[in-house]
Each structure stands twice: as C-alpha cells, then as structure tokens.
Amino acid sequence: MSxxxxxxxxxxxxxxASTRLGQPKQxxxxxxxxxxxxxxxxxxxxxPTVVVVVLPPASAVFAEALVGLDxxxxxxxxxxxxxxxxxxxxxxxVHAQARVLVLGxxxxxxxxxxxxxxxxxxxxxxxxxxxxxxEGTLGVPAVVPGHWFADPAAGTADSGFRARLRxxxxxxxxxVEAPGLALDIDTPDDLRTARRLGxxxx
Numbered sequence: 001m002s003x004x005x006x007x008x009x010x011x012x013x014x015x016x017a018s019t020r021l022g023q024p025k026q027x028x029x030x031x032x033x034x035x036x037x038x039x040x041x042x043x044x045x046x047x048p049t050v051v052v053v054v055l056p057p058a059s060a061v062f063a064e065a066l067v068g069l070d071x072x073x074x075x076x077x078x079x080x081x082x083x084x085x086x087x088x089x090x091x092x093x094v095h096a097q098a099r100v101l102v103l104g105x106x107x108x109x110x111x112x113x114x115x116x117x118x119x120x121x122x123x124x125x126x127x128x129x130x131x132x133x134x135e136g137t138l139g140v141p142a143v144v145p146g147h148w149f150a151d152p153a154a155g156t157a158d159s160g161f162r163a164r165l166r167x168x169x170x171x172x173x174x175x176v177e178a179p180g181l182a183l184d185i186d187t188p189d190d191l192r193t194a195r196r197l198g199x200x201x202x
Contacts, residue, residue, distance in 0.1 A: 008099040008119060009146065010043040010051040011090045012036075012071075013160070014062065015079040016106075020187050025106045026062055028185065029201040034065045035185075039105045042112045044070060046101065046119060052093040054086040083160035091149040098146040099128060102161065108199035109180035110141070118143050121174025130174030131165050134182045138165050138175065 014036055018025045026036040033041075036053075043051050051071040055062050056079050063073065074089040087102075094100055099122055101115060114132070122130035122143035129145065131138035144161050165173065183199070185191050194200040 007049045007095075008046070008101055008143070009094055010046065010048045010101045010103065011087070011094065012039055012043060012051065012053045012103045012105060013083060013086045013140075014039075014105045015054045015056045015076040015086045015089075017056065017079060021185060021191065022188065024061075025185050027065060028108075028191070030108050030199060032201060035108060036062060036065045036105050037069065039103055039107075039110065040066060040069045040071055042110065042115060043101065043103060045112050046115050048101065049095075049098065050093055052090045054089050087149060087160055094146045094149040096145075096147040096150060099123075099143050100146050100149065101141060101143050103141045104184065106185045107141075107181045107183070108185065108194050109178075109183060109197075114176060114178050114181070115141060117176045118174070121176055125172060125174035127168050127172040129165060129168060129172070130176060132181055133175050133177045135179075138162070138173070139181075141181075143174070 014026050028035050030038060040051055040053060052074050053071050054074045054076050057075055057077055072093055076086045076089040078085060118130045118141055122128055129143055131142040142165060148161060185194055195202060
C-alpha cells in the first residue's frame with residue numbers, strides 16, 4: 001500500500017470469541033449502533049490511510065455490521081492464539097513508517113475526542129507512541145509505530161503490544177487519561193455495569 005511518514009493507519013481488533021461474555025461483544029449496541037460499527041466509524045473520523053478490521057474466520061455476521069463503512073478486513077484464522085495473532089493478521093496493511101492507532105471494540109465509553117488526543121500525543125512523543133492511562137497502567141486505545149507489526153514476536157499472545165509500550169521510558173510516551181475506558185466488556189458483570197451506566201442499550 002502507499003503511505004507517507006506522517007500518516008496513520010487504524011487497526012481494530014475484533015476477532016475475539018467473547019467466551020466469558022457468552023455472546024459476541026462486537027454486536028452489542030449503544031444508541032442502536034453495534035459496538036463494532038461504532039468503533040470503526042469513530043476510527044474513520046480520524047482520517048486514516050486505512051482502517052483494518054481483524055475478524056474471526058466465521059465473520060459474515062460481523063461483515064454485515066460494517067456495511068457502509070470504508071475498511072479493509074483481515075481474517076485471523078485462529079483467534080485462540082491471542083491478540084498477537086490478530087496483530088500479525090493486520091500486518092500486511094500496515095506501512096512501517098506509519099503511526100498505527102490500535103483499538104479494541106469493547107470499550108463503550110470511547111469517544112472520537114480521545115482518538116484525536118492520542119494521535120496528537122503520539123506526534124509530540126519522543127517514541128512516537130501514545131497510550132490510554134487505565135487505572136494506573138497503559139493500555140488501548142494506543143498509537144504505536146508501524147514497524148512493530150513487522151516483528152512477529154513483538155506482541156504477546158494475551159496483551160498485544162502492551163508490554164512493549166510499558167517497557168518504554170515513561171517520558172517518551174504520550175499518555176491520555178480516560179478513566180471511563182477502564183470498563184471493557186469481558187464478562188456478564190461488565191455488561192450489567194455498562195447497561196446501568198447507559199453505555200449499552202437494554
């Protein structure tokens with residue numbers, strides 16, 4: 001793909017099986033919009049060169065949720081291998097010189113302003129990286145260098161680039177606070193909390 005040094009891409013990690021939740025978190029709705037559609041729509045609003053959505057092999061129902069959005073689909077053949085396998089699936093769409101905004105699809109409090117703040121923070125950070133401060137630690141959404149995707153060992157199975165981000169000198173990473181994003185929907189209790197807060201439709 002073509003790209004420029006100052007451009008950014010987006011990778012949306014949406015291949016998880018939602019085993020603990022018991023239903024596809026991608027298809028939960030906020031304001032009658034699926035979380036998957038919502039996160040891709042917000043990502044498009046940052047004017048990226050490409051939005052890559054990583055989906056599981058049986059992805060037809062998720063593809064339907066993305067109709068009308070401009071995105072590329074990467075299939076993770078075995079999501080059970082963890083987040084790193086989804087990062088590897090997205091790698092062919094990621095230019096080494098681009099910044100990459102990495103998102104999940106299960107943070108219903110996410111808003112567009114946070115994504116723009118992360119991209120701005122990354123542009124001014126010595127490492128070129130920015131991350132969300134979640135309960136005292138760094139997590140997604142995050143901005144990382146595209147060349148990280150070229151190294152198949154760069155991401156750990158369960159946490160992707162998290163360990164690599166945390167290994168950077170703190171002063172070199174742009175940090176954006178977003179306490180509400182600590183609520184991601186992994187379990188039925190998380191879902192009940194999100195509904196109580198009005199972040200997920202009844």
